[in-house]
Amino acid sequence: MKINAIIDIFPQLLKGLGVTVTVLIASALIAYFMAFIAGLCRLSNNIIIRKITGFYVEVFRGTSLIVQLFWLFYAIPMLFGIQLGSNWWTGVIAIGLNYGAYLSEVVRGSIQSVAKGQTEAAIALNMSRFQRMRIIIFPQAVRMMLPEFGNYTIQMLKGTALVSLIGLKDVLYYGDIMRSTNLSQAPLIYLLVLVFYFILALPLIWLTRKGESISRKGVASG
Amino acid sequence: MVEPIVKYRNVHKAFGDFKVLKGIDLDIFPAEKIAVIGPSGSGKTTIIRMLMTLEEPTSGDIIVDGTNLWKMEKNGELIRANEKHLRDVRGDIGMVFQHFNLFPHMTILENCMSAPIHVKKEDKNEVRERAIQMLERVGLGDKLNNYPNQLSGGQKQRVAMARALVMRPKIMLFDEVTSALDPELVGEVLEVIRDIARNDDMAMVLVTHEMDFALDIADKVLFLDEGVIAEQGTASEVIEHSTNERLQTFLHRFRSV
Amino acid sequence: MNSTYWSWDTFSEALPIVLKGLGITVGLTITSFLFALIFGFVWTFLRRIRNKPLNWIITWVMEFIRSTPPLVQLFFIYYAWPMIPGIGVTLSPFTSAVIGLGIHFSTYIGEIYRSGIEAVDKGQWEAAKALNFSTVDKWRRIILPQALPPTIPMLGNYFIIMFKEVPLASTIGVAGILLMANTYGAQNWAYLEPLTIVGIIFLLLSYPSAILIKKLEIKMNTRFDKKATLENTKKGAVM
Numbered sequence: 113m114k115i116n117a118i119i120d121i122f123p124q125l126l127k128g129l130g131v132t133v134t135v136l137i138a139s140a141l142i143a144y145f146m147a148f149i150a151g152l153c154r155l156s157n158n159i160i161i162r163k164i165t166g167f168y169v170e171v172f173r174g175t176s177l178i179v180q181l182f183w184l185f186y187a188i189p190m191l192f193g194i195q196l197g198s199n200w201w202t203g204v205i206a207i208g209l210n211y212g213a214y215l216s217e218v219v220r221g222s223i224q225s226v227a228k229g230q231t232e233a234a235i236a237l238n239m240s241r242f243q244r245m246r247i248i249i250f251p252q253a254v255r256m257m258l259p260e261f262g263n264y265t266i267q268m269l270k271g272t273a274l275v276s277l278i279g280l281k282d283v284l285y286y287g288d289i290m291r292s293t294n295l296s297q298a299p300l301i302y303l304l305v306l307v308f309y310f311i312l313a314l315p316l317i318w319l320t321r322k323g324e325s326i327s328r329k330g331v332a333s334g
Numbered sequence: 335m336v337e338p339i340v341k342y343r344n345v346h347k348a349f350g351d352f353k354v355l356k357g358i359d360l361d362i363f364p365a366e367k368i369a370v371i372g373p374s375g376s377g378k379t380t381i382i383r384m385l386m387t388l389e390e391p392t393s394g395d396i397i398v399d400g401t402n403l404w405k406m407e408k409n410g411e412l413i414r415a416n417e418k419h420l421r422d423v424r425g426d427i428g429m430v431f432q433h434f435n436l437f438p439h440m441t442i443l444e445n446c447m448s449a450p451i452h453v454k455k456e457d458k459n460e461v462r463e464r465a466i467q468m469l470e471r472v473g474l475g476d477k478l479n480n481y482p483n484q485l486s487g488g489q490k491q492r493v494a495m496a497r498a499l500v501m502r503p504k505i506m507l508f509d510e511v512t513s514a515l516d517p518e519l520v521g522e523v524l525e526v527i528r529d530i531a532r533n534d535d536m537a538m539v540l541v542t543h544e545m546d547f548a549l550d551i552a553d554k555v556l557f558l559d560e561g562v563i564a565e566q567g568t569a570s571e572v573i574e575h576s577t578n579e580r581l582q583t584f585l586h587r588f589r590s591v
Numbered sequence: 592m593n594s595t596y597w598s599w600d601t602f603s604e605a606l607p608i609v610l611k612g613l614g615i616t617v618g619l620t621i622t623s624f625l626f627a628l629i630f631g632f633v634w635t636f637l638r639r640i641r642n643k644p645l646n647w648i649i650t651w652v653m654e655f656i657r658s659t660p661p662l663v664q665l666f667f668i669y670y671a672w673p674m675i676p677g678i679g680v681t682l683s684p685f686t687s688a689v690i691g692l693g694i695h696f697s698t699y700i701g702e703i704y705r706s707g708i709e710a711v712d713k714g715q716w717e718a719a720k721a722l723n724f725s726t727v728d729k730w731r732r733i734i735l736p737q738a739l740p741p742t743i744p745m746l747g748n749y750f751i752i753m754f755k756e757v758p759l760a761s762t763i764g765v766a767g768i769l770l771m772a773n774t775y776g777a778q779n780w781a782y783l784e785p786l787t788i789v790g791i792i793f794l795l796l797s798y799p800s801a802i803l804i805k806k807l808e809i810k811m812n813t814r815f816d817k818k819a820t821l822e823n824t825k826k827g828a829v830m
Contacts, residue, residue: 233435237449273660298671313658
């Protein structure tokens with residue numbers, strides 16, 4: 113009986129897999145991109161660039177993802193008079209900008225935490241400012257960032273469940289549909305939805321642990 | 335008469351209100367080996383850090399090979415040097431640090447190869463050969479592909495010296511290079527420095543607490559005290575014939591340890 | 592901004608309505624945070640069980656809870672729990688949210704406790720043993736008083752994180768500021784102003800709190816690293 117129900121439910125949820133995964137990948141790419149842009153801008157010597165980036169980071173870190181999602185959902189067509197073509201873009205932009213703000217702090221912090229002696233040694237070898245960043249600071253900082261990038265990617269996966277609230281047909285959306293037609297099946301349906309997300313999270317958990325061991329190895333006090 | 339390769343002229347340095355150096359005048363000649371001694375906080379390290387462009391003097395001039403290090407000419411006026419000017423002038427200077435500052439994400443060999451390749455744009459194979467040669471010279475020919483965190487402190491410091499040597503500097507600066515080492519590892523590092531001092535014709539400035547060693551290899555000894563060069567001369571002049579009372583107390587403290 | 596898209600009249604009309612939900616939002620934050628603080632201990636002690644398979648199961652249950660969406664967990668508790676034969680009970684939206692968010696974040700908070708406990712010097716455990724403390728007394732008088740204070744800034748950060756997750760509860764009908772804004776929006780077909788108000792409220796409350804916690808963190812660090820700093824100054828003075 114239960115087995116039959118699982119066999120019924122799983123293929124239904126599978127229909128939402130494409131949306132969940134594409135939203136995750138696209139928003140992660142935006143988030144990583146924003147993280148490096150904003151993280152580096154906050155270390156800029158130019159105070160105006162620093163202030164503008166700081167505003168972006170604090171606004172997105174200071175409010176909720178769900179509020180940002182709804183706000184963008186209504187604001188983008190109203191304020192700019194454009195339709196993005198689909199809510200898919202709204203979801204991707206909201207999640208990407210939100211986690212880009214969080215990750216930019218990771219980028220900034222990692223770069224700042226590369227020991228001062230590393231810069232001094234690079235100067236003593238007559239490296240230019242750009243070479244110091246490219247050859248010495250950045251490779252070490254990126255190693256340090258890996259675990260946090262992994263953790264935040266798992267957070268992003270969790271965040272993608274919100275896009276069902278703006279009508280995207282993701283895994284949770286199909287779960288909700290099934291529940292609304294078969295209330296007594298709700299426990300099994302939501303349990304399976306959770307299992308579904310967990311299966312998607314497993315490779316990310318594995319990558320995060322991998323990143324932890326790389327970051328431990330890569331940056332010892334040299 | 336040989337011209338000095340580096341000239342300090344009335345160099346002052348203050349950190350905030352704290353005046354570390356109060357008027358340094360110093361000539362460094364090619365191939366000269368100079369030891370800088372003195373109590374903690376006397377500004378020894380600051381002297382060489384300014385030459386490496388890690389610290390900017392508050393006033394005064396440092397002339398390297400005839401060019402003012404911290405000032406450059408623009409429209410007939412001397413202005414504060416920019417990054418490019420600093421890079422042009424400091425190219426012949428190398429430095430070894432107290433805490434090694436090896437690059438932890440690179441192997442030993444890569445540590446020694448990155449700067450000649452990227453900074454001096456030298457041929458990769460040639461650099462590799464030279465780097466291996468240097469690492470063999472400091473006794474680490476069997477560790478080429480190890481990472482810094484797999485080495486002991488003494489080995490790390492020897493790599494740091496090889497890394498500096500591969501750049502073929504005309505002036506090498508040593509900033510208390512044995513202070514962070516366990517006592518039993520000091521010897522191997524001093525041996526390498528002694529080897530460099532004997533066989534290479536670059537100028538060397540050693541800031542050190544290894545008194546006997548410094549006196550042994552140095553052509554000239556500077557005693558730095560309260561921000562000025564209180565005494566200078568050959569080792570025997572400074573040690574045996576100086577009447578400077580603070581120097582005698584300082585030396586006495588070391589001898590009794 | 593184009594006035595047809597943005598109306599200050601709407602803004603000022605929506606403001607008091609949205610603010611009506613603030614009590615619920617803050618109340619839910621505090622209640623679910625307290626729930627997480629207490630439940631965090633359960634995880635911490637469960638993870639100390641020495642039995643290998645049991646420990647493995649507990650670790651993965653925690654991993655499951657923290658890597659799946661809290662939104663789905665809320666739905667599970669609110670919609671699915673009452674349907675479970677035998678143990679199912681119908682819960683109010685508020686209670687569901689307290690349990691759902693509380694359990695989700697307790698897995699993070701349990702790890703914070705754990706890090707605090709692991710940071711207690713090994714000698715303290717040995718001293719407690721040498722003085723023949725009972726297990727309860729050892730925890731109550733020796734370990735926890737040292738392990739918990741340093742975790743306060745981290746716990747404070749989670750309070751802010753939970754505050755920002757609380758609007759998820761609007762989806763199961765908790766009438767906080769977000770639900771108020773959405774309701775106003777639906778009635779007047781004007782979402783932008785009320786949602787902007789919600790954003791501003793979050794910003795006004797969370798940004799200063801974050802700064803406060805940062806300050807607390809610096810203060811704590813200097814307090815708990817005093818020993819280390821003292822030793823460093825001593826070393827520096829030698830030479």
